[in-house]
Amino acid sequence: MLEIYKKLPGTNCGECGEAACMAFAMKVKTHQRSISDCPYVSEADSESTPVEALEKLDDMYERVSNQMEAEVTSIDFELAAAAIGGDFEVVDGEETIQLKMTSKPYQFRRQGLFEGGEPCHDSWVKMIIYDYIGRQGSKPVNADWVPFDFFPNTPSHIKAFQTSAENQLAAAFAQDPEGIKTHFTKQEGREEQGPISSDYACCLNLLPRIPLLLRFWAADSEFPASCKLFVDSSADAYLDIEFLGHLVEKFVEDTANETGAD
Numbered sequence: 483m484l485e486i487y488k489k490l491p492g493t494n495c496g497e498c499g500e501a502a503c504m505a506f507a508m509k510v511k512t513h514q515r516s517i518s519d520c521p522y523v524s525e526a527d528s529e530s531t532p533v534e535a536l537e538k539l540d541d542m543y544e545r546v547s548n549q550m551e552a553e554v555t556s557i558d559f560e561l562a563a564a565a566i567g568g569d570f571e572v573v574d575g576e577e578t579i580q581l582k583m584t585s586k587p588y589q590f591r592r593q594g595l596f597e598g599g600e601p602c603h604d605s606w607v608k609m610i611i612y613d614y615i616g617r618q619g620s621k622p623v624n625a626d627w628v629p630f631d632f633f634p635n636t637p638s639h640i641k642a643f644q645t646s647a648e649n650q651l652a653a654a655f656a657q658d659p660e661g662i663k664t665h666f667t668k669q670e671g672r673e674e675q676g677p678i679s680s681d682y683a684c685c686l687n688l689l690p691r692i693p694l695l696l697r698f699w700a701a702d703s704e705f706p707a708s709c710k711l712f713v714d715s716s717a718d719a720y721l722d723i724e725f726l727g728h729l730v731e732k733f734v735e736d737t738a739n740e741t742g743a744d
C-alpha cells in the first residue's frame with residue numbers, strides 16, 4: 483500500500499471522499515477505488531498504477547523475497563535466534579526459529595518462512611522478516627523513543643506516512659477511547675507510563691527487538707482524538723527504514739481491520 487500512498491500528496495484534503503490519503507490508498511489497493519479518483523495524482527502516476535502494473539510490482543517483490551530467502555536460509559540458526567530475540571527450536575529433527583511479528587507467530591526454517599504450519603506467501607512479510615534476520619542488529623534497545631524522521635535517511639513518503647498512520651489509529655479509537663486498552667492488551671501491548679502524559683500509552687513489539695510506543699489522547703471539547711507513534715532509536719540497526727515503514731503500515735492495517743475502521 484505504501485507504493486500507492488507514495489503517489490498521493492499526503493495532505494488528507496478529503497476531496498476524494500475519504501478522510502485521509504491512507505484510507506484512500508487502502509481502497510485503491512483492494513480495488514475499491516481507482517488512483518485517478520484523487521485529483522492531485524499526476525497523469526503519469528495515474529497511468530502507471532493500473533492493476534497490471536501492481537501485479538508486475540507483486541512479481542518483483544516475490545523475486546526479491548526469494549533472493550533474500552536464498553541468502554538468509556544458510557545462516558547459523560542458533561546464533562541468529564539469539565541475536566534477533568527469536569526462539570531456536572529443533573522440531574522433528576529440523577532447526578527452526580520461532581518469532582512473532584505484530585503479535586503473529588512465524589516459523590523460519592531452512593525451506594523458508596511458515597505461518598500456521600503453511601509456507602508464507604506474503605512477499606512483504608517475508609522481505610521484512612528476512613531483512614531483520616539477515617541484519618542481526620546489535621544496538622541496545624533503550625526505550626529511547628523517536629519519530630521516524632529521527633533517522634537520517636528516512637524517505638519523505640515514510641515521514642508523511644507516519645502522520646497519516648497516526649490519524650488512522652486516532653480515528654479507529656475516537657468513538658471508543660476505552661476500547662483501545664482492550665484492543666492492545668489482546669495484541670500483547672504493555673501499558674506504559676512516561677514523561678509525557680496521555681490518556682493511554684502502550685508498548686508493542688513489532689518484532690522482538692523493534693518495540694513501538696503508541697500514545698493516544700481521547701477527544702475533548704477543544705481537540706479531536708489524536709495518536710503519536712514512536713520507535714526506539716536503535717530501530718534502523720535492526721531493519722531497513724523502508725521495511726520499518728511497511729511494518730508499521732501492516733500494524734495500522736491490521737488494527738483498522740480488527741476494529742472495523744477504514
Ligand code: SF4
Nearest residue numbers: 494495496498503520
Ligand atoms: S487521496 Fe487525494 S483527494 Fe484523497 S485525501 Fe489524499 S490528497 Fe485528498
